[in-house]
Amino acid sequence: MDLDVFVAAHQAQWARLEQLLGRGRHLTGAEADELVALYQRTSTHLSLIQSSAPDPMLTGRLTQLVARARATVTGTRRASWRDAARFFTAGFPAAVYRSRRWWIPTALLSTALGILIGWWIATHPEVQGAIAAPDHLKELTRPGGQYETYYSSHPAASFAAQVWTNNAQAAAVCLVLGAFLGLPVLWILFLNMANLGVGIGLMTSAGRLDVFLGLILPHGLLELTAVFVAAGTGLRLGWTVIDPGPRTRRAALAERGRAALGMAIGLAVVLFLSGLIEGFVTPSGLPTWARIGIGVAAEAAFLVYVFVLGGRASREGDVGDVEEADRTATLPTAA
Structure with a gap:
């Protein structure tokens, strides 16, 4: 030309x-x-x-x-409370629902890995010895030891804020670094499951697995689900780099990248709720069944939120992306 x-x-x-x-x-x-x-x-x-x-x-x-x-x-459009309401009632749950084929297998495989690591540690004393000295292991697992006092060693409010910040950062890293073919996401998942497996293994070897589960389940169900959603979405984003489907790689990454960034906001709210449970419920004097019941109720509410609201929004065509008017215009391409 x-x-x-x-x-x-x-x-x-x-x-x-x-x-x-x-x-x-x-x-x-x-x-x-x-x-x-x-x-x-x-x-x-x-x-x-x-x-x-x-x-x-x-x-x-x-x-x-x-x-x-x-x-x-x-015309120019300003964000409003209506946009926020639409995001939390349709956009965010639809994005989580549409990525379910990634985060559900991620959750199942990761949980299996954590249990396997826990079994390996619990049944191999030499592995326990490689983790820490016997006196230190005893201090970790004894009644009133570090595993139990960890959740009550700081004021509840500051502890909940610290937990929320750390978990929100981990979820955001999974979402953002997923574009690097998902490799950083796999490493973050492994570290999380290894930490969980060490706790399961050491407390099982001490005959106190029930105590450990009573401490981890109230907040852990919702917290780990949020991490699995972030990891699964990050892996999906990484796969989009390899296989963008019928669209151009740029268009596919743009749509799923915008949805992933939106999910970071939604998951931050979910992790804030799990942080409140970890800060105020887990170390409380409630019976174990009551603390676990609160955790199960929070997890069930989130799953209903995703599969009912999110499923309905997804069937209506919502993909968790921003409004069409706010997207960058793209040229039509041949199928």
């Missing part, structure tokens, strides 16, 4: 679009129609220049012109 000829042929249209944009809201009906038509043509011109004869200065000028025209045509 001869860029000089192209510019000469369409310069008048770009100048006319700039003229119409300069009038602000004082446009007649005919001028508004003209503005829309020129916006569409200029968008096409920009795409052609970017693909055939990229020129930094011209591309920058037309990009700014198209952005101004788009803002005028579509």
Whole structure:
């Protein structure tokens, strides 16, 4: 494409679009129609220049012109409480629901790995000896030892805030680093399951597995589910790099990346709730059955939220992405 000829042929249209944009809201009906038509043509011109004869200065000028025209045509929209309500009642649960084929297997396999590590440690004294000295292991697992006092060693509010911050960071890392083919996600999952397996193994060897489960289950059910959702979504994002499907890799990553970032916000709220349980319920004086019952109820509520609200929103076409008007425009591609 001869860029000089192209510019000469369409310069008048770009100048006319700039003229119409300069009038602000004082446009007649005919001028508004003209503005829309020129916006569409200029968008096409920009795409052609970017693909055939990229020129930094011209591309920058037309990009700014198209952005101004788009803002005028579509109007500006501010986030509102309605957007937040839609996110938590449709967008977030739909995104979690649609990624269920990734996070459910992730949860099952990870849990099996944690149990296997726990069994291996519990049945092999030499492995326990490699973890820590016998006196230290006894201090960890004895009644009133470090495993039990861990949840009550700090004020509940500050402990809950610390737990929430750490878990939210881990979930966000899983979501963001999933684009690196999912490899960092697998490592984070392994570390989490290894820590869980060590606790299971050591407390089982001390004959106190019931105490350990009574401490871990109240908050652990919801907390681990959130981590599994983040990890599964991160792995899905990593697989999109390999196999984007019928869309371009850029378009597929953009959609699932936006959904993943939205899920980071939703999972932060879920982990905040699990942090409250860990800070105020786990170390409380409630009977073990009551503490576990609260954890089971929180987990059940989350699953109902995902599979009922999220399933319904997904069937209505919600993919957990931002509103269509807020997405970057894309050119049509051949199937």
